[in-house]
Amino acid sequence: MLDFVNRRLILPLIARKRGSQHLQFLDYLERTQFDSPELVRARQLGMVKAMLHHAWKTVPFYQQAWAAAGLHPDAVRSLADLQQFPIVTKSDIRTQPDLLLSSAYDREKLRVKTTSGSTGVPLVIRIDEPGVQWKYACTLRADQWSGYRLGQRVAKVWGNPEYRHFGLKGRLSNLLVDRAIYLDTIGLTSERIREFADNLRRHRPGLLFGHAHSLYLLACQLKKAGITDVRPHGIISTAMPLYDWQRTVIESVFGVPATNRYGCEEVSLIACECEQHHGLHITAESVFTEVEPSGHLLITDLTNFAMPLIRYRIGDVVTTTDRVCPCGRGLPLLERVEGRDADFVVTPSGALISGISLTENFALHIPGTAQVQIVQEERTHLRVRMVVDATFNAASRRKLGELVQELFGPTMRYELDIVDNIPQEPSGKYRFCISKVAADHLQELSA
Numbered sequence: 001m002l003d004f005v006n007r008r009l010i011l012p013l014i015a016r017k018r019g020s021q022h023l024q025f026l027d028y029l030e031r032t033q034f035d036s037p038e039l040v041r042a043r044q045l046g047m048v049k050a051m052l053h054h055a056w057k058t059v060p061f062y063q064q065a066w067a068a069a070g071l072h073p074d075a076v077r078s079l080a081d082l083q084q085f086p087i088v089t090k091s092d093i094r095t096q097p098d099l100l101l102s103s104a105y106d107r108e109k110l111r112v113k114t115t116s117g118s119t120g121v122p123l124v125i126r127i128d129e130p131g132v133q134w135k136y137a138c139t140l141r142a143d144q145w146s147g148y149r150l151g152q153r154v155a156k157v158w159g160n161p162e163y164r165h166f167g168l169k170g171r172l173s174n175l176l177v178d179r180a181i182y183l184d185t186i187g188l189t190s191e192r193i194r195e196f197a198d199n200l201r202r203h204r205p206g207l208l209f210g211h212a213h214s215l216y217l218l219a220c221q222l223k224k225a226g227i228t229d230v231r232p233h234g235i236i237s238t239a240m241p242l243y244d245w246q247r248t249v250i251e252s253v254f255g256v257p258a259t260n261r262y263g264c265e266e267v268s269l270i271a272c273e274c275e276q277h278h279g280l281h282i283t284a285e286s287v288f289t290e291v292e293p294s295g296h297l298l299i300t301d302l303t304n305f306a307m308p309l310i311r312y313r314i315g316d317v318v319t320t321t322d323r324v325c326p327c328g329r330g331l332p333l334l335e336r337v338e339g340r341d342a343d344f345v346v347t348p349s350g351a352l353i354s355g356i357s358l359t360e361n362f363a364l365h366i367p368g369t370a371q372v373q374i375v376q377e378e379r380t381h382l383r384v385r386m387v388v389d390a391t392f393n394a395a396s397r398r399k400l401g402e403l404v405q406e407l408f409g410p411t412m413r414y415e416l417d418i419v420d421n422i423p424q425e426p427s428g429k430y431r432f433c434i435s436k437v438a439a440d441h442l443q444e445l446s447a
């Protein structure tokens with residue numbers, strides 16, 4: 001009953017008060033997902049063209065790059081024609097962020113997203129308000145593919161709960177809108193997992209949401225404790241690959257299929273499984289995707305007009321498919337996301353820290369960091385490899401020492417290697433966090 005009131009009354013009221021159109025967008029997207037593949041692609045072509053013309057008129061980065069290559073947006077008559085246009089890299093975003101901004105927007109009014117992403121390169125993305133609302137609506141639509149219904153309570157197994165960054169307003173909004181309960185993956189102990197399980201039993205969330213491996217660990221703990229009555233309507237696994245062995249345990253403990261999802265801070269949701277759980281539907285109303293011969297995914301953001309990302313190489317390797325999903329949605333499918341890793345690191349006292357949380361802390365808080373890789377060689381020893389720029393100095397070194405101490409405690413030793421580059425895995429994937437001891441520890445925890 002409370003869920004219904006929340007969905008039909010409280011959420012629309014809050015949206016109106018904030019001037020947000022995301023619920024109207026959601027209504028539209030609920031319909032367009034069932035359009036034919038042909039119509040979906042035709043609509044994408046229109047959106048790609050609009051973005052190209054907008055970038056050509058107002059974004060210096062593309063004006064320069066395309067003029068130098070003798071290209072003009074008028075050359076694009078089909079989606080395949082986009083292949084002539086140059087690729088945008090993380091390095092472009094990092095080194096020339098201002099050139100990527102559209103002159104049609106007031107920079108001060110844009111939403112700022114700071115991310116280390118999955119590759120350990122810190123990036124700042126700016127996005128206009130309608131773009132934010134549109135992406136939010138796309139995410140809400142996909143949330144409901146999991147079996148969850150908008151308005152139900154959400155339980156999040158996560159690092160750095162986002163609402164905390166917005167002070168009292170964030171906490172209030174969490175209380176009213178998400179009504180979320182959190183398990184922070186920074187410092188994950190058996191005791192904290194048990195406490196969270198008690199919360200789950202009490203609050204009965206409609207959706208369980210989190211990193212694949214955190215969900216798996218939670219499921220293992222519940223299984224061990226003989227708790228079989230936590231029954232969310234949906235489970236969404238994100239930010240890490242969801243392996244079959246994890247999925248099996250998660251689904252057996254919670255009695256509901258796990259929904260695998262793929263996205264990133266730069267463009268938000270990219271793809272998500274539907275209730276068929278056979279491939280991930282691309283959010284075609286928000287991103288247009290291409291795959292390079294190497295398997296690397298290129299993304300053209302169709303909705304962020306403030307800082308257009310056109311043919312952006314995100315750093316993940318994927319497999320696509322031409323299969324049509326029996327669910328009836330015309331949204332194209334990704335078969336698999338191959339390369340995306342966020343290992344855990346274990347602290348000397350036995351707590352787990354997720355790789356994504358670590359990267360955020362190191363890459364975002366240490367001045368002058370271009371890229372970072374953390375290798376845990378022993379329980380009490382870290383090797384920190386960093387690619388740095390000219391602004392890296394003594395204060396940056398001090399900050400690194402402070403962060404290691406803060407996150408791992410006083411007994412963790414570390415060595416800093418300043419390197420020219422951090423090598424990729426054979427798959428083309430960069431691993432930012434490699435622990436040679438966490439696997440054993442995880443095994444113990446889940447045994």
Ligand SMILES: [Zn+2]
Nearest residue numbers: 274276325327
């Ligand atoms: Zn489907």
